[in-house]
Amino acid sequence: MSPAAKTRVVIADDHALVREGLRKVLELDDTVELAGEAANADEVMARLAQGGVDLLLLDLLMPGCNDVDLIQRIHAAHAGLPVLVLTMHADPHIARRALEAGAGGYLTKDISTELLIDAVHHVAAGRSYVDPSLSAALIRQEPKAPEPLESLSPRERQVLVALVRGQSLVDIAAALQVAPNTVSTYKTRLMDKLDQASLSDLVRYAVRHGIVD
Template identity: 45%
Template sequence: MSRLRLLIADDHAILRFGLRRLLGEMAEVEAIGEAENGARVAQLLREEHWDVLVLDLDMPGQNVLDVLKRAKLDHPDLSVLILSMFPEEQFAMRALKAGAAGYLNKQSAPEQLITAVRLVANGGTYISAALAGALARNLSAKPLDTINEVLSDREFTVLRGIANGHTVSQIAQTLNLSAKTVSTYRTRLLTKLGVRSNVELARYAAEHSLVK
């Protein structure tokens, strides 16, 4: 049996503790590491070899899609499993396109997480039955019918930042962009979504379950 080294990335210490206890029960697991933010993820990936990264999609201080893309760029053999509270239909496809090997909602049963980790560790892709159904439905949808097709990753991230009450300057700092660039993304969002203000952007995000 091949041995697995797992890295858990989540900003909540209690959740990391629970995941460590659960995944530590897997007979094939050799080591488990923990990271509370994207910077720590990058550091641990540089310092040690890991087989699977279990990554929360909503850690503060950095765009997690960027963390995912960088991890896959620097470590192509790393399997990344996204574990998130956000709806699969809105977030999973974006994560999979960014390089994730699977997406699991945090409300899933514990045994689903173990199944997902084992699958991605062996080179597979994990999606739930609910997500498979959503993807099948989207195959027959018009390209601009879904948020995933309408918005780029940057626009999607700026939309969520605005909906969470962050200023243009705060979003710019998180994304390592200029305030002018973020303002340009905001203008594109207003046009693409057919709204006129930050309040309407926030309402749109809430209606589509893009924020907590």
């Protein structure tokens, strides 16, 4: 990208109103150009495959996106693409995981317009940018024992997200193209790993750890 070129940004968020608001914010900066939008993980990957993107502004939680898994997929397929996470979760542990997965920046959705635009330019230029409200916490954060979530396989994490979003075992099985009994086995296994006794406990655990909104 030449110095005079605009920064081409793709907005990825499953809420249309949020995308509209972000679009209006970015339009305030004449050095930024909207290069597309995406409402789920598949749309993100499809748009990135077309090229012509300088930065992805990414909501951490969308359909088809489990925690930081999508960042890892993006980093594997488009290693040089700057990713700026914009999320509701002001959790330094989640922020660290996102940055370790390959994100160049991490912001919460209560930031100002000025901070968002500043972060877009920083991350697009290859520099890191972390929400000021989280910076000190990240520096202070001591190494922790591995979280139970980290023991889940990608498929177990996928089943977890589907369950806490209210999908039935039959629906999940159809989406994953496996037998319902297989999904039931995944459910039992992940509940055991996460030490949760019921589906309601599982939902509360998932919300508490930023797996779903």
